[in-house]
Structure formats: C-alpha cells, structure tokens
Amino acid sequence: MSQWTKHDLLDLEDLSKDELELILTTAKSFREVSSRDVKKVPALRGKTVVMLFFEPSTRTRISFELAAKRLSADTLNVAASSSSLSKGETILDTAKNIEAMNVDAIIVRHSCAGIPKVLADNLGPSIINAGDGCRAHPTQALLDIFTMKDKKGRIEGLNVGIVGDILHSRVARCNITALNKLGANVTVCGPSTLMPVGVEKLGVQVSYDVDDVISKSDCLMLLRIQKERQEDKFLPSIREYAKKFGINKERLKKAKKDLLIMHPGPTNRGVELTADVADGEQSVILEQVTNGIAVRMAVLFLLLGTKEE
C-alpha cells in the first residue's frame, strides 16, 4: 500500500488516487473504534489539535473534536469571535501564535477561500481545511465517498448525481474532483442560475432535469439550499426550487431500488427533500455523519501519527 507523505489536507485536488484510497482504507479500520464499548485508541496521545473556526459550525466542529478525542489527542477550541481578531490582529498573526504553542494540527474553517492554503504556506503544524468559502471541504467529500464505497462496494463506474446550488458549493467541487479521480461518472443538476459557467470542464455532465438524473443515478447527493440565495436573486423562490428539484417519494418511483440518498446536512426538509425521503430506507444521511468521524480520525492519524506506528 502507498505511504502517506502529505503534511496538510487543503483540497482533494492535491491527492492522488492512491492517497484517496489510503484515507478510505484507514477510515474503515477506525470506524470500528467508534462502535466499541471503549471508543478510544492511544494513537495521538500527547498531540495537540486546535479547532480554529472563523465561521460557526456545530456538526463539523464536534465531528473533528470527537475524532481527535477518540485518538487520545488534546483538543482546543478557538472561536474567532472570542479571539484576538477583534483586537485587530491578522489571521496569520493569530495562527502563528497558536503555532508557537507547539500544536500539531490546526483545523480551520473560514468564509474566504484560500485561507487554509495561506496558513499551510506559512506554518509548521498540519493544516486541515474544514471548509473555506466556496472552494473546498475535503473531509466532507471524503466521508461522502467513504459512504458510497461502503454501500456500493466500489466507486469506479458509479453514476453519481449532485443536485442543487452547484455554483456556491465547496462540497460539490470537492466531490467532483475526487469522484473523477476514482472513476465515477458525475452529473450535476440544478437551476441554471446556480450552475457555474463552463462546469463541463470539470469533467461532469450537466442536466437541468432532475427526474432524468434520478433515473440513472446510483447515488444522489443533495446540496443544502441557503435561504440567502433567494434574497440574492439567484433563485426566484425556495418554493419554486422545491417544486422543480426537491426529491419526494413520487419522483423516486423512477429511481433504482438501491439508490442512495445523501445530504451533507443540515437538511431543509420540504426544500431539497421531503421528510419521508430524508427518513426513508434509501437515505444514508445519518450514516454519513457516523462515517465522518471515521474519516476525520483517518486524516488526523495519517497527518500526525508517528512513523513507527
């Protein structure tokens, strides 16, 4: 098996097919840890993992925090609002101060694309991107792909539909990148106002007909519709979106029996999908959450684990 050599996790673009598969394999072995009675291994004892979040995010933050704790690392939360930033310090100053405390990893979320890269270029600790603007959210895409592979046994040749606000979605971008490397066929679907110009160049097919996408997909990934898009005039109305692109039981009649319904959460029930679909037997939304811990344990372990182990 390939050896892990990367120092940071910024974007899935930077990873080879072998590296992606190494993360997925490592995650598989860690998933078992969280189902034990004693959910803890000593792999990262004495390591310090900092969550530096400039945007609030309960789910991603607690998923990383639990992943680090189950590896026995020490964790520290730094929320931007309570940080020195309000005193006029730059982000890099803040991060350099955290680095000076001999931390091993900084998990960063920021509304501006590129901030994790700036930190990685300037700092010694491993930087893990937990979402930067519309650019990337690599651990989300990894947990999505882990879930697909876990359920379908493979990624190669899978037909994956991604439905929603493709334009603003770091989750879509990251998934497209990695799914392409792993040999899946990706179709993106959504209102034309929310479709990036030239999206075909990313190696995907484009459709504006969700029913067609449903009928040919093995996995259907629904993206969260931000209510703000309506105010920004990207969407005529949320209601209109739900009618045209929302997934309901009726629409699923045309789907394969074993279609996977996925969503990065939090869901807007009644918008991207109806409640009965979200809770239905094709939905793997909560399994995605469970797998998120395993994937993040794998990433932390590969980046920080000692060579001898």
Place this chain on the structure above:
Amino acid sequence: MSQWTKHDLLDLEDLSKDELELILTTAKSFREVSSRDVKKVPALRGKTVVMLFFEPSTRTRISFELAAKRLSADTLNVAASSSSLSKGETILDTAKNIEAMNVDAIIVRHSCAGIPKVLADNLGPSIINAGDGCRAHPTQALLDIFTMKDKKGRIEGLNVGIVGDILHSRVARCNITALNKLGANVTVCGPSTLMPVGVEKLGVQVSYDVDDVISKSDCLMLLRIQKERQEDKFLPSIREYAKKFGINKERLKKAKKDLLIMHPGPTNRGVELTADVADGEQSVILEQVTNGIAVRMAVLFLLLGTKEE
C-alpha cells in the same frame, strides 16, 4: 441490592423507591472520589457524554461536565446558540446527528417541558434531563435528597418545607415526587398566586404561613424567585415577597436547632434569605453543590457503566 435497569433519567416519577436509594448509595461511594488527591476513576473511559444545552446554565453544566471527566469520559459541549438550530434544523434532527456520532449519553436542558422525553423516545443514547421547563430537574432533586439523608441519616419521617414559587418550579415538583416515595412529609409554602391549583393532590400539605412551616421543619428548601415573576404580575413586588417569605435570623429563632437551610442556587440574597442565613451554620447550600457532582457521577455510572463492573 436492586439492579439498575433504566436507560434514561427523565423524571423521578419513573423511578421506584429502590432505584432512588440505589442512586443515593452509589453517589455516596463516588463522593469520596472528589475528595481524593487524584480525583479520577476509569469507570467511563472511552464513553462520550454530550451536554446539549438550549438554555444557559453554568452550574448544572459544569457539575455534569466535571462528573463525566472524573469518571474519565470524553465530554463535548453543544450550546444551542452555536448549533445548526439557527439554520432551521429541528431539535430532533440535531439530536439524531449527535446520536449518529456514537455518543453514549446526551444531557439536555430546554425551556420546553417534554423535550428530553421526545429525545428518549427517538434516540439510542441515554438521555439525562438537566431541566425541562417547569417539569423536572431530577439530578437537582437527587442532590437535595442526598444532602438531607447525609445530614439527617434518613428521609423516612423527615418534615421538609419547600418555600417559594411552587407553581413554576421543576425543582419543587421533582423533590415532592421523590420525597413522597421515600416517606418524607412535605409542606409547600408561598404566595397563593404562586401555588398550583390542587397541589394537595401531589400528596403535600399547603401553608401560607412561613413561620409555622419553619417551626415544624427538619429541612427548609428555598426556591429561587425569578425577577420576571413581578413583571408577569404573579408577585406584587419582590420586596413584599422578601418581607412575607424571606428567611432571616429573627424568623429562625422558632426553628429547630438542627434545621437544614437549602437552596438550589443561585440565591437572591435579601430576597429568599438574608446573607447571614445563607452563610450561617444551618445552611448546607454549598454542600448541595459538592454533592451534586457525586449524584451526577452516580447517574452517569448507573446509566453507562458496563455490566461487568
């Protein structure tokens, strides 16, 4: 001794006399842990305990957090304000996501009565009610009763007076339920506007004369007066309340020498009781806080401890 079989702690109504006594006995053995030089036992190593608080509460939150840490569990704080709820997710969605992270217990506080029950009905992890609206606050009542038993050697036959806003108090309700099961005689006392209609049916005596209650009680539990009650017209004035029901040294002359003065905190000095009474030798208010950790360790241990231990 009876075996513990319950999966959640929602209300003391649900517990038998034997179960209540098992908690008190278990708490006694844990109280010793917090007085050691090394205040930690490995009982819940590798378990994950989440504090999901929809209302702020420093005391109860840190008491549970310390209890969990002294049992070596991993702890995680989720405050409602920073959670996905602001993104329109339902409480049950939030809780199901937390469940999907393979947590062992969710300690929940919410301003609406019944939310812990809804979570317990729908989720796998143990749910511990840390206060829901005016309904219940079981660990508060347990620590009150633990303190009474610790000081008096018994609960059977004790005369317990509860003074204050009986109508809105989850602490009063929970104490009445458990004290009745354990054989104490409870008298409630307060302004008629703050007395529930038909309160006698709970198996208590009712008095509007605090001096009479003082003279016959072994334990006097004072409830916190919420300043908002005055605005809500439940009380003519806080000053009037203090004059009619506030406990001071003068009033205590009619009390038994070994009367226990109790309060769940935080106290309004000069309202429910004067400062000299709060700090006097009959007051066990701070011992209640100390015992709170022991009782919460016992609850966590009984709910999550492995069968073999």
Place this chain on the structure above:
Amino acid sequence: MSQWTKHDLLDLEDLSKDELELILTTAKSFREVSSRDVKKVPALRGKTVVMLFFEPSTRTRISFELAAKRLSADTLNVAASSSSLSKGETILDTAKNIEAMNVDAIIVRHSCAGIPKVLADNLGPSIINAGDGCRAHPTQALLDIFTMKDKKGRIEGLNVGIVGDILHSRVARCNITALNKLGANVTVCGPSTLMPVGVEKLGVQVSYDVDDVISKSDCLMLLRIQKERQEDKFLPSIREYAKKFGINKERLKKAKKDLLIMHPGPTNRGVELTADVADGEQSVILEQVTNGIAVRMAVLFLLLGTKEE
C-alpha cells in the same frame, strides 16, 4: 534549592528572589515537554483546573489550558457571559460554588484590580491571577523574564527598556517588580500622559526619548497601545505615537546587535513596531508565546503538584 510554599499566584510582589528563580528553573524543565512527540506528563492527573474569565482573552486562556492539559489535569472553561452572574449572583458566590465542586485551581481574569486577592482570601483552591485591571499579570511577566534569561543567560545587570502605556499596563508593573528583585536595570519610556506620577519610586529610570532607550538596552519590551486611549484623550493620536515611539528598522540602527525585541501581543503592526521589526531576527515575540506554556506549567505544578513528587 528553595522549597515552594505559596498557595496562590496573585502578584510578583509577593515572591522572593529565590521563589522567582525556582519558577524559572522549573519552567526550563517543562519547556522540553512541549517539544516532545508526546507532549504530556502525568504530574497533575486527577486535578481540576478552572479558567474563570470575566474578560475575553484567547491567548492567555489557551496558554493556561494547554499548560494544564499537558500536565494531564482536567480543565473547565467558565466565561462570565454565560455564568450565573447575569442572574445577579456576586463574583464571590460564583467562585464559592466552583470551589464547592472540589477544584484545585481557579485561574481568574477580571477588569477590576484586586478580584483575585478577594478570591484568594476567601477560598481554598489555589488562585492564579491571569490579569486584573491595571494591577498585575504575573505569568506574563514571568514568561518575559524567562525569555530574557533564556536568551541572555542572566537577568542581573541587564538593561531593560519598557516602552508604551506605562500608566495602564499591568504587564509593565509586574515586570518592573520582578526585574528589580532579580537585579536588572529598568527604564520606562512613553508619552508623559501615559506615565504614572512618581513612577521613579518603583525603582526605574524614566525617559521620554525612545532613541536613547534603544541605544542602551539589552531588551526592549513594547507594550500594546489600546486604541481606546485616543478616545480617552490620553493620546493625541495613534499616528503621533507611532512616529514618536514606534520601533522601526531605522531606529534600530542605534541598537546593540543582540537587542531583544519583545511584545506581550497582540501587536498593532505599524503602531508599536513595524512589521519588519516584528518579524525581524531580533524579535523574540513568538518565543515568548512558546515560553508562556512552560512558565504556566511550572506555576501550576508548583502550586498543585503533590509533595511526594
């Protein structure tokens, strides 16, 4: 070597020269821990350390929190905004409740000078002052002095210049006290409106000419200029301050080659110093941050470590 006997750390005034040196020596041995692969020692396992912060402070808080965690203590954050204080409880009530939970140390920051002393006078756990108003910030001064000694090999006879808002600085006051005890020569420098009346009585020289101070110093400690001082009329303008007292490459031409540039952070680049000076080779600003963890580990260990160790 002298034995440690103090129970609290409130101000460096209270410590003898021997005690100051014992902290510095102990810190030296702990600095090594943070550079290990496994940054953790079991010295304070089972101890409980509470951070009770009434003013926000990311740097100081996370430095203490990491110090405690690397000593294996359990840590607990209590921020004033989420505490019972908003319910009208006094600070002493809050602290007594925390004490009742059998905690070992309370690290307190408050905007009013003297609060840590009040807590120490009334409570059993060790109180560590993490900054009280304009009075003291002992661990900051200790890490400054640790850094000087580490770089210069001695404190005795060093010429230390302190530049900025001497009037409002707890960091300046604490450093002056300790540097005098350890035999350094301190010169304070700043606008006359920010210089305390009678400051010479503290055993320092006073200068209003920063170039003169630069030329004769071994260590130059720059204090943060609070933007509010301009509104308060203490300063004509921030720009004027930067021109007269700000440190830049030009000014440093008159300095000794091995002058140390220090700052407690967060820096206002372009005000107290230019970016090239902050990042230049004479700057030890980030080493101060690193040493802060070692000094705080030493303080926690001396106050809480068991006698046998």
